Amino acid sequence: MDPLYQEKVDEIIGRYQGQEGFLIQLLLDLQGELHWIPREVISHLSERLGVPKSQIYRIASFYKAVNLTPVGRHMIQVCMGTACQVRGAQKVLDYAASKLDIGPEETTPDLAFSLRKVNCLGCCSMGPVMTVDGEYHGGVTLEGTEKVLKDLR
Numbered sequence: 001m002d003p004l005y006q007e008k009v010d011e012i013i014g015r016y017q018g019q020e021g022f023l024i025q026l027l028l029d030l031q032g033e034l035h036w037i038p039r040e041v042i043s044h045l046s047e048r049l050g051v052p053k054s055q056i057y058r059i060a061s062f063y064k065a066v067n068l069t070p071v072g073r074h075m076i077q078v079c080m081g082t083a084c085q086v087r088g089a090q091k092v093l094d095y096a097a098s099k100l101d102i103g104p105e106e107t108t109p110d111l112a113f114s115l116r117k118v119n120c121l122g123c124c125s126m127g128p129v130m131t132v133d134g135e136y137h138g139g140v141t142l143e144g145t146e147k148v149l150k151d152l153r
Contacts, residue, residue, distance in 0.1 A: 001040040008033050009041055013048055023051065023059060027066050036067040072107045072114035074152050076100075077131045080117045083124035088141075092128050093117055095142045099149050113152070 001009075012029045016022040026045075030037055037060055046053045060066045078084075078093040093115075097103055100113050107114040121129050126138025132148055140148075 001038075001044055005034065005038065005041055006044065009044055010048075013045070023049070023056070024063070027056075027060055027063070031066050035073065036070050070107060070111055072112050074113045074133055075116065075131075076113060076149075077116045077118045077121070078104075079119075079121040079123075079127065079129040081120035081124060081127070084121075084127035084129055087127040089128035091142065092130060092140050092145050095145050096130070096149065099146070 009030065012026060012033065015029070016026055027037065030041065034041070042053055042056050042060070045051065045056055057068075060068055076096060078089055078096065080089055080093070093104060096115055100108055100115055102108055102113070102115055104115055104117045121131060121136070123129050123136065123138060126136070128140050129136060129138050130140050130145070130148070131137070132152065137144065137148060
């Protein structure tokens with residue numbers, strides 16, 4: 001395993017020493033630090049915690065907040081709920097995809113951006129809505145999408 005990963009993983013494991021039932025939170029903490037959870041990290045967790053790899057994979061694959069494949073430093077999500085759809089969310093998604101040269105659910109080769117479509121972000125009156133690294137942008141237009149992407153580069 002990459003020594004940098006191992007140091008971070010061991011540090012995060014150390015936060016939970018002596019506790020029970022922390023695996024989900026541990027995975028979320030690792031996700032926050034590494035942006036995804038590589039196979040070698042799962043193997044290391046299995047060895048350190050004495051938990052079968054299959055159990056760790058089962059939990060990690062259940063939660064959408066945990067990524068088992070690399071994701072970009074910037075996560076862009078476009079709401080595809082009904083209220084956002086009728087206000088042009090598909091155009092926003094298509095425009096972002098064309099500007100990033102990736103499709104939805106993909107990551108740029110340089111790992112700078114990931115683009116996701118989500119079912120609902122819970123702010124229907126602001127549609128169309130997109131989030132960038134957890135920051136909400138409502139009433140997004142194609143020009144607004146262009147500005148958000150330009151500001152990230």
